[in-house]
Amino acid sequence: xxxxxxxxxxxxxxxxxxxxxxxxxxxxxxxxxxxxxxxxxxxxxxxxxxxxxxxxxxxxxxxxxxxxxxxxxxxxxxxxxxxxxxxxxxxxxxxxxxxxxxxxxxxxxxxxxxxxxxxxxxxxxxxxxxxxxxxxxxxxxxxxxxxxx
Amino acid sequence: xxxxxxxxxxxxxxxxxxxxxxxxxxxxxxxxxxxxxxxxxxxxxxxxxxxxxxxxxxxxxxxxxxxxxxxxxxxxxxxxxxxxxxxxxxxxxxxxxxxxxxxxxxxxxxxxxxxxxxxxxxxxxxxxxxxxxxxxxxxxxxxxxxxxx
DNA sequence: CACGATTAAATCGTGTGCGATTTAACTAGC
DNA sequence: GCTAGTTAAATCGCACACGATTTAATCGTG
Numbered sequence: 001x002x003x004x005x006x007x008x009x010x011x012x013x014x015x016x017x018x019x020x021x022x023x024x025x026x027x028x029x030x031x032x033x034x035x036x037x038x039x040x041x042x043x044x045x046x047x048x049x050x051x052x053x054x055x056x057x058x059x060x061x062x063x064x065x066x067x068x069x070x071x072x073x074x075x076x077x078x079x080x081x082x083x084x085x086x087x088x089x090x091x092x093x094x095x096x097x098x099x100x101x102x103x104x105x106x107x108x109x110x111x112x113x114x115x116x117x118x119x120x121x122x123x124x125x126x127x128x129x130x131x132x133x134x135x136x137x138x139x140x141x142x143x144x145x146x147x148x149x
Numbered sequence: 150x151x152x153x154x155x156x157x158x159x160x161x162x163x164x165x166x167x168x169x170x171x172x173x174x175x176x177x178x179x180x181x182x183x184x185x186x187x188x189x190x191x192x193x194x195x196x197x198x199x200x201x202x203x204x205x206x207x208x209x210x211x212x213x214x215x216x217x218x219x220x221x222x223x224x225x226x227x228x229x230x231x232x233x234x235x236x237x238x239x240x241x242x243x244x245x246x247x248x249x250x251x252x253x254x255x256x257x258x259x260x261x262x263x264x265x266x267x268x269x270x271x272x273x274x275x276x277x278x279x280x281x282x283x284x285x286x287x288x289x290x291x292x293x294x295x296x297x298x
Numbered sequence: 299c300a301c302g303a304t305t306a307a308a309t310c311g312t313g314t315g316c317g318a319t320t321t322a323a324c325t326a327g328c
Numbered sequence: 329g330c331t332a333g334t335t336a337a338a339t340c341g342c343a344c345a346c347g348a349t350t351t352a353a354t355c356g357t358g
Contacts, residue, residue, distance in 0.1 A: 008258065009265060011197055011213055015279050016175040016268060018286035021215050023172035025293035026165040042344065048160055059306060064160055066170050069307045071345050095306040095353045109157065116158060119165060122296035123289060130164050133285055137167035140272060144174035147271035191314065208336060218337045220315050244323045244336040
């Protein structure tokens with residue numbers, strides 16, 4: 001095993017800070033694009049999932065986003081208030097709430113088509129570089145989540 | 150230039166989501182370590198800066214963290230309430246507030262010595278891999294921040 | 299069938315992030 | 329040396345995150 005750092009490193013050397021600040025930088029870049037559609041970034045992530053597969057439970061959405069109902073319930077209620085989704089208890093299991101797109105929610109996908117391209121341009125990276133970085137980060141994230149257990 | 154994606158990709162393919170979720174995973178890993186010291190993760194980032202150089206203005210701290218006074222002022226007030234820093238107007242320029250470590254704040258650095266090592270272990274990466282990923286993310290972040298102008 | 303254990307959402311409180319505005323202090327130009 | 333413009337913090341409102349708890353529904357075992 002390599003040596004762990006002993007002295008306190010400087011801020012720019014923190015991998016955690018690089019991830020933290022890059023996440024916020026993405027959020028700032030997305031904000032004006034999504035604001036035009038009436039979405040926040042976490043709301044956009046929920047919509048992306050519903051566009052891929054409609055009629056999902058809160059738990060299923062949260063499982064892929066690594067978020068729980070304490071965060072998702074109010075977020076989805078705001079999506080409902082905006083008219084993009086409806087929420088209803090699953091008749092087969094009343095514990096679960098199923099989230100379903102409205103016509104307006106489905107229509108939003110067309111407007112969102114240009115968003116990934118805009119973000120891609122701003123990264124200044126090639127598709128290969130993006131894929132590698134995404135893979136590396138995903139691996140790291142899964143290790144961190146496993147280590148926290 | 151490479152082609153930008155046209156169809157809406159799936160969630161795991163989003164680089165932004167990889168950064169977003171990795172940031173949260175780091176936060177969850179840090180939480181129990183920092184909680185024992187009475188800090189949150191953003192508060193820890195401020196303390197790391199003050200340990201490197203004491204007596205900084207809110208603006209200087211925010212410049213390196215990419216945060217503004219709307220976020221930092223209440224955060225630093227909580228650090229003050231916890232007894233780790235003091236805040237006082239700079240006599241030479243009363244617009245600025247200088248943040249200074251207390252004895253308790255300086256003492257906390259010793260307790261924090263083990264934190265980077267714990268995080269390093271959890272990443273499962275080598276120092277080289279960490280440095281490369283940190284560099285790649287920092288480059289990306291700076292491009293995103295520049296693009297948002 | 300009963301009943302304790304488990305599961306899914308919702309609720310609550312605290313602490314960020316951040317756009318927008320406000321307040322106070324400095325600076326520049328006349 | 330006065331005033332317009334700029335700068336630094338602070339304030340305000342809203343939307344996440346998340347630990348902890350609560351509520352309601354289902355499951356498992358006898």
